[in-house]
Amino acid sequence: MRLGLLGGSFDPVHNGHLSIAQQTREALGLDQILFIPTSHPPHKPHDSLAPVHHRYEMVRLAIASAPSLVISDVEIRRPGKSYSIDTIRLLQQEYGAHTQLFFLIGLDAFLEFPSWRDPLTLLQLCSFVVLSRPGLSFRSVSTISLLPPIPASSLTDLDEGRISRIEVPLGKQQMTCLRLPPCAVSASDIRVRIRQGLPVANLLPPLVESYILRHHLYQEERDRTNS
Secondary structure, three states: OEEEEEEEOOOOOOHHHHHHHHHHHHHHOOOEEEEEEOOOOOOOOHHHOOOHHHHHHHHHHHOOOOOOEEEOOHHHHOOOOOOHHHHHHHHHHHHOOOOEEEEEEEHHHHOOHHHOOOHHHHHHHOEEEEEOOOOOOHHHHHHOOOOOOOOHHHHHHHHOOOOOEEEEEEOOEEEEEEOOOOOOOOHHHHHHHHHOOOOOOOOOOHHHHHHHHHOOOOOHHHHHHHO
16 A cells, blocks of 8 residues: 655644645555644644644544545654654554555655654655645755755756656655645634634635634634633
């Protein structure tokens, strides 16, 4: 099986996440995309996030009608910070050698990859899929010294839309740089809109919007203003 891994805080999960997952699955011929809500992300203050059980449940509701999208609680079950290398090793044990893992990551996050825990080992454990992000250029990937040289012309062609992806061998694994249509939805903008009482119907799956309203998530500032 070819399994894509999409980790994140999903605070909250939104239509952009779902679109990216499905587009990547179709582009690379993946069998499933596994959503992995993080419990204690190393690069984000833990107390700034909604409780993980809410974030997990919102993802579960968002993908309930999509058989090719599944969810894992691997980073919730494990105590401590959610380091990707630990997650990959656990998933390799769970899924076995017959499953090929593809780590989906936005270009913005990938540019910080050298600061992750044991990045060289991580590159050898699974294939990476680096996804385009608005305002960022794939040419910046060439600054990551952990990677083999990538022809500048290929990165330019990818940035300018003449090609949709490039593949870079990484020993037994590979890195794919994939250009997707821009996604204008962001979780931080959604949280702001909810606090301000603005509509979010076109940004969230309906079940997620209902869950947020039912549990009064992301409304702290508005509640203080109205109290």
